[in-house]
Amino acid sequence: MTTNHAKNDFKTLPLPEHTAGPVRRNGGVFKSLLSLARAAIWALFLLTFSANLAAQTGDDLPQPLEQLRLGSMAEREQAIEQLAEDSRNLKLLQALQDGQLMDWKAESRLVIASESAKGYNLRDPFDGKAVLADVERDAVGKLNLTNKLRSVLRKAIGGLQLNADSADMRLEAVKAIAKDADDKALQLLRKRLEKERDAAVLAAIQEALWLQDLNGDDKPARLAAITALKNINNQDAYNRLRELAEPDAEADPEVAEQARSAVKKIESRLQNYAAIETVFFGLSLGAVLVLASIGLAITFGVMGVINMAHGELMMLGAYTTYVMQQLLPEYLGTALIISIPMAFLVAALVGVIIERGIIRFLYGRPLETLLATFGVSLFLQQSVRSIFSPLNRSVSTPDWMSGSWQINDFLSLTWNRFYILIFCLLVFTALLQILKRTKLGLEVRAVAQNRGMARAMGIPTARVDAMTFGLGSGIAGVAGVALSQITNVGPNLGQAYIVDSFMVVVFGGVGNLFGTLVAGFSLGIANKFLEPYAGAVLAKILVLVFIILFIQKKPRGLFPQKGRAADG
């Protein structure tokens, strides 16, 4: 293939006899050159064909590729369908789906591009291996997709992958084509069923076929399908059965009856799943609340300092994550993990500076502390605005934290929340260990219980105050890393959480870490159980009202401090 022109003319190849001797009907140098080129191509084609070599992939499909590269959306759709008929195009189609297939402008051809230091690393679109060039970003253009194209593409890839070697890929393929399957797709599935050995793939194919039986006319097959489907968690099956179970929807009373009992059975399972899901949502909201307030539980709970800048310390943690990701753009996951100690250090340092610079002069004067720390919070917000711009920064989520753990069609738990829940428990345990087992922890507890006595015993209370405040602030920074994964990283991040944090600490009982944990989780769960009935706005209000009433009754929270310290 030398020129574009030849490429386009390929479909309208002249008959072989023309090639035997170039016909010069109209003369003309160009024409004769062209026919020469054609002759050469034809000869080449025959050669490769007779040698029984698979023709160099792609060269036998020039037109769909050009259509894909330059065509309109409708033409692209056609091209994808054409390409889907040859399994050698799988890599190309997958690259298109992943947004890696690009138009190499200088060479007017499609390539697979992956990020490189210079811009893009270009590879052959068919095998995805042979490296062609390393070019600047501007040298290639992206192929845009629409939803319609994406679903065509998904099916096309599904069809091609159905016979792949890996069972996971086959399962994915079956799922892709089973979704609103047409006759052609079902035929493919039936064919595969005979050859399939993997249990999971078999089950998936079987489900799709049962669903098909359900829509058919064969009564025994329909009843068998219902019996089978009622034990399976399949959304499509549930929808279809529910339609059949509607009064007057089904002519056959026996089928209708069976469908009704099947729906009942599935729905009882659904209820359990819904409850599990709500508890999980509640726990994960609770985990965020606990993370946000646990640092405050130390500075406010143990030290008695009302720190209005607590939210901004979390914000600093979130911005640390952003900076780390900017420094290590290639390793988002690693950057996130390194951010945890970094955020701790940054926030702890700022915390110590705040304590040494302002708060230590104001011990015992809560109102002044409140105002001063409020000032600090405004100062921190504005600094971040000046340094990073008032716009939100985009913090990426690494792949292992995106998506969800799909347990079945009705129940899935999102990974990012799952990790945050675990992270919260880890941070809590670590903090508890620090307070219980280290010297610092002993000193912190001693100072909190009786400052005068502690000083008399030789504990440097001023230093301990600074360290305690630093510890609480550092934990806030760590919470910021977690928050960067679920909310916006912007100058106002802290403000959104400060009220919630105080609420949790007060509700749990000031000075009690376990109280904070229990309070956070129970408020989270209560909120999530209320939300479906009351809506997000009202649920929040109800929780607040409940806490106000609760504090009226028990001013010291869920787990009040006991003993002399509590009275002081």
Add this chain to the structure above:
Amino acid sequence: MKIAFNPLRKLALTAALSSLLLASVTPARAEDGTIKVGVLHSLSGTMAISETTLKDTMLMLIDEQNKKGGLLGKKLEAVVVDPASDWPLFAEKARELLTKDKVASIFGCWTSVSRKSVLPVIEELNGILFYPVQYEGEESSKNVFYTGAAPNQQAIPAVDYLMNDLKVERWILAGTDYVYPRTTNKILEAYLKAKGVKEKDIMINYTPFGHSDWQSIVADIKKFGSAGKKTAVVSTINGDANIPFYKELGNQGVSAEDIPVVAFSVGEEELSGMDTKPLVGHLAAWNYFMSVDTTKNAAFIKQWQDYIKNPKRVTNDPMEAHYIGFNMWVKAVEKAGTTDPEAVQKALIGVEFPNLTGGIAKMLPNHHISKPVLIGEIQDDGQFVTVWQTNKVVDGDAWSDYLPESKPIIADWTAPISCGNYNTKTKKCSGQNY
């Protein structure tokens, strides 16, 4: 101290004094030769993110007009004030612009609440305000020119597209809890019901500003959308809350193919600060996309990026609205031959100016303009691919035809009606408060 009174020094002193005098006189004289234009956009506070861009757009447009020789032989001068995202301050600053600076017209406001705050001032002092943002409608003032989209130029066509092209049968109207989403959703609900959509196929959900825990709502959307009928989300969720919303959608495996979300407040500017991965394939309805390939648009983008000295800055819909509004005002002033507000208000009606995306925008008697409607899918570079557009421009309708209480009301600022809320049934200017 001995100061010798030498003649040279006297000369220098006189020169200095006279130059000082001259300097103090020149601006006064220059003032006669300029026309002042007020720019009323927040440069600080929560709305600064969006509004600062519009202030820069106005400065660019005024600069360009001056290079062309100004207006009526005079130079234009921008008077920029900062209402700081504080709604009552908008009214104060508008008063200041009109009485102290005596501006010929004001370009400004973003949120509906800021516009409502300026409204009484601008009507009392008979000024002119160009408002560049899509809004909920149900308003038409003699002194305000609405260059953003009315609901029938954004929300209704988007719903039509979903219904006709994507065959959507179930609807989720999700919004932030304030006036624009509530009014828009009220109109949309009435519209859907008029189209035969049943009550049980519509789900309405409101969330507070800056909501970040979307787990249960997205789970509900997923459940609502998996009942076997094609479902779409019409989102009037505003600002920050969008990012965690789309993130949660992505995490819970709701893809744009299954349940597309069409948004009215997510544009190029907002997308430039987001991780676009979870948004790819979702939709937005606007009257302008940066990606629209026309000569005019390419020139506008280049002009903007040169002016702001950043080749990566994006353009968006409200910027185009200011571009059209400003040029219409220029044309109207030239037509009237004066900047007198009364004359310019009259001259503005019927003025035409080409849109950046093709077609001609025309100022209608109801003070809204005609615009094309575009629907685009978000790409991972933060741009839109247009998947649908109206084949001609759509006239802005101030009073929705789908709400029973505003159906008989029209706005027409030409004689003989000359009223922003004329009731066609009672034949009266109803005086309905907007």
